[in-house]
Amino acid sequence: MPAIPSLGNLRGRAATRASRAARPPVTTPVSDYVVDCGVYVGGQRLPGQWTHTEAIKEVRRREEGFVWIGLHEPDDNQIQGVADTFGLHELAVEDAVHAHQRPKLERYDDTLFMVFRTVRYVEHESPTTANEIVESGELMAFLGTDFIITVRHGNHAGLAKLRRELDADPERLAPGPASVLHAIADHVVDHFLDVTERIEDDIDEMETEVFAPRSRVSSEQIYLFKREVLELRRAVSPLATPLRRLAEGYTRLVPDEVRSYFRNVHDHVTTVAERVAAFDELLTTLVDATLGKITLQLNSDMRKITAWAAIIAVPTALAGVYGMNFDYMPELHSRYGYPMIIAVILVICLTLYRIFRKNRWL
16 A cells, blocks of 8 residues: 655645746756767667757657657756656656656656666675675656656666667667667566576575575575565566556557567566565575474474483482481491492483483483
8 A cells, every 4th residue: 555645745745846837947958967868760860969958859840750868866956957848747757856666657648657666686605695685776767759768766777788779770669769668678677587587596595505404594594585585576566567558558659569569578577476476485485494493403402401401310319318417318327328329320310311312302
């Protein structure tokens, strides 16, 4: 259930929107905050450097093509120029700036706003000693009829390599900006697959350690790993619904020739989600197995303590009896009383020891 914003947060958001509405549109270039800005016509990227205002003017002058702008962790002031130029909805802009969103798809007038959670596998020596397995970030996309704007949060999952691949393949970009959105979704899901495969190797290693004799894997470490898998699950599972909606024709911004590709990405996400759910169940089983081993070890230790306590009780009892200050006691004045009592103690203790060893208490 989504958290209900407090009255203070609502007032702060209202004040922010009022201040945005009060100030005039920002038209100065924001090239200092733009990772890349490209103009694409017929799938081909036009040469030259473009500001966001020049790019959209060129596309609309030609009445064909689209603009692809990439931003990295902009603040309110940095994104406002782009938002004013492209007419982005203030609620979507607010989500893009402040991040911490779950994967979703929203429609604002003639613009789509989609949120992805990105993940990266953190290298480590062993899953039984690692403090972090999965690092997450966020990627937002604004899709319009003649533009796509991406906003990235985090230091991984950059789109520079993906942009170069698309620039070298004009046929993929020919359908328009929706093809870029598909490429981004496919790129994110490919990272899901890679992280899932590497986590599976870690879980196999941890499973081997848990069931190995005298293993040093603690339940706390498995629980930490389980939390990392939960982080991956939060990125994967909610994405299935937005992808299915795009594949089913949720909006006219996604042409028919692109919708089928979203269906393929949706199938991959479903596969990853099922594997991640299986990981979660397996880790729960490993936690139970570890706790069971701890319980068995405690029972074994208690048996050993009880056995030794029983053995030690024999000389303690006899020494206590013959340590009392009475004149008339059996064998008290006998010459062989002391060695006889020592012999009795040894015989009883050795007998108890053999009985406990036979029953595997020692």
